[in-house]
Amino acid sequence: MLGVSPVTLRTWDHRYGLGPSGRTEGGHRRYRDTDVEVLRRMVALTGQGIAPAAAAELARREPEPRPASSASLLGDEAADAARRGFLTAARRLDEPLMLDLAAKLITDHGVVAAWESVFVPCLVELGEPGRGVEIEHLASSSLLHALRGVPRSSTPGMLAALLSCAPDEQHVLALEALGAALSEKDVLWRNLGARVPAPALCDAVVRLRPSVALIWAHRADLAGQVPLRELAEKSDALIAVAGPGWTSVPVPSSVRRPGTLTEAIDLVLSRH
Numbered sequence: 212m213l214g215v216s217p218v219t220l221r222t223w224d225h226r227y228g229l230g231p232s233g234r235t236e237g238g239h240r241r242y243r244d245t246d247v248e249v250l251r252r253m254v255a256l257t258g259q260g261i262a263p264a265a266a267a268e269l270a271r272r273e274p275e276p277r278p279a280s281s282a283s284l285l286g287d288e289a290a291d292a293a294r295r296g297f298l299t300a301a302r303r304l305d306e307p308l309m310l311d312l313a314a315k316l317i318t319d320h321g322v323v324a325a326w327e328s329v330f331v332p333c334l335v336e337l338g339e340p341g342r343g344v345e346i347e348h349l350a351s352s353s354l355l356h357a358l359r360g361v362p363r364s365s366t367p368g369m370l371a372a373l374l375s376c377a378p379d380e381q382h383v384l385a386l387e388a389l390g391a392a393l394s395e396k397d398v399l400w401r402n403l404g405a406r407v408p409a410p411a412l413c414d415a416v417v418r419l420r421p422s423v424a425l426i427w428a429h430r431a432d433l434a435g436q437v438p439l440r441e442l443a444e445k446s447d448a449l450i451a452v453a454g455p456g457w458t459s460v461p462v463p464s465s466v467r468r469p470g471t472l473t474e475a476i477d478l479v480l481s482r483h
Contacts, residue, residue, distance in 0.1 A: 253266055370422070371422050428456030
């Protein structure tokens, strides 16, 4: 489950005191959930390149949650360590550890820093041919869960952003990252999700009257199915498109093309 051998567990027990809470009369180790969580932290810390003795000391400490307002910059060294830790957990299919690492990155550094410095590079590497689709899928699921854990705004007001995938587009993770980042800014948003038919998209934009309607596509053939002119004609919303699928697709001059997560956030905030 942890991706480490029994020999390693015995070594951590003897050298660093990271053993089980109890043993049977025959001497067999019996690990409780709290013991396993300490070991998960040990795996993550050693995977980040921290020396075992120091990692053991840190692993024994109960993690303290921090409010989103404590977000700090993520330097190159910290980002590299975070990527190593997450990739190690992903290759071991350790979903609880991926969830824990992703949530802590978001809490400590904010959605944008975590997304651009850690999550995207990890997804790119895990998506390379021969890496194993099960690893990529579980990693994506873990990141999706962590992003959805960012509390949404409870402040009443106009809908600032309506997010949607193009018809037949299944990749929603980038939109969830944008939504989570907007939640950190206390901005109201909604996400229609994957595979939104063109008529449903037009209807939602008209009914919800968002300030910005942003549509994601990762391939040009999917982007071509979005009725941009109809959306612009039927609504006062600023229409924006994002994703690699729009690179070679011509769009009306009124349609905006944010190229990064930060640009998309700024676009929504400028209309908020």
